[in-house]
Amino acid sequence: MELRVRDGRAVLAGEDESGEREVDPHSLPLGADLAEALHEWAKVADAVGRADTPADGVAGALVARRGRQLAGRIAAVMNSPVAYTDPVSGELVSVDVPETPADEQEEPADTPEEPPVAEEQEPTPWGTGLTVTFITAAIVTVTVVSLSLGLGETSRWLALVANVLVVGGLAPSVWLGRNVPVWRWVAYGVVAGVLVAWLALIFTLL
Incomplete structure (x- = not known):
């Protein structure tokens, strides 16, 4: 599966019996929030590409990083690696399925659950x-x-x-x-x- 931007819309490409197909994220079991996030990212990526922004500029770097994050979320939901085509630089990157942290594995039923520890947030540098x-x-x-x-x-x-x-x-x-x-x-x-x-x-x- 490959994440692409096509005419300001996010599409997922894959192979089936009839050859390569591109489908809308809403047609896959990704969840409405993730599908909308993909299309929002695609709109911005398309605007950055039309503005002839340098691939190594700030906007290009932010588009690339956001795309990799979304590809990682798709890989986690679909439990399958996802290829990601950077819409600014054209670079193809493979994003693997995120590993499940050890502390998220199931504990024995007789082990009492410990209350979650609140993470300390860094103060806002006003x-x-x-x-x-x-x-x-x-x-x-x-x-x-x-x-x-x-x-x-x-x-x-x-x-x-x-x-x-x-x-x-x-x-x-x-x-x-x-x-x-x-x-x-x-x-x-x-x-x-x-x-x-x-x-x-x-x-x-x-």
Whole structure:
């Protein structure tokens, strides 16, 4: 079985008596949540690919890592190795079935179960994170405002198109980075910077 992206949709390819077939994840017993996660990932991967993002860039790396994670979940559910084709680089990777940890094996019936131990969660680095967000927002704000004002002297429509292209190019990276522990702060800064820049441009035009 192979996980692929086809026209912004996730498909699973396999061989049967009639040859190779590609099927929608919803047609397999994967669960609705996993199937929806696959299609969400495929949409972002397709957008990153259309934007000609470098395969070794941040967006490409996030797409690849998320794809391998989803392929691992498919392998665990189907109990079979899954091949994963990176939609950005085109690299084919084989993902094996995750091994069952020893502590998840069944214990004898007469052995009382021990209460689960709560895992300690690392504290959220608000200070460092907000600093990164502020710096990123400042850079994005200055860049967008400078670009817009420079192009606006020639044509306001040209400035508008440039803003749309900038936001469209940043959107896939921001969408992928919103849940990544480190890059989420950068994503917040990008969103805040674009919004502040647009507000500044609106007040400039008034």
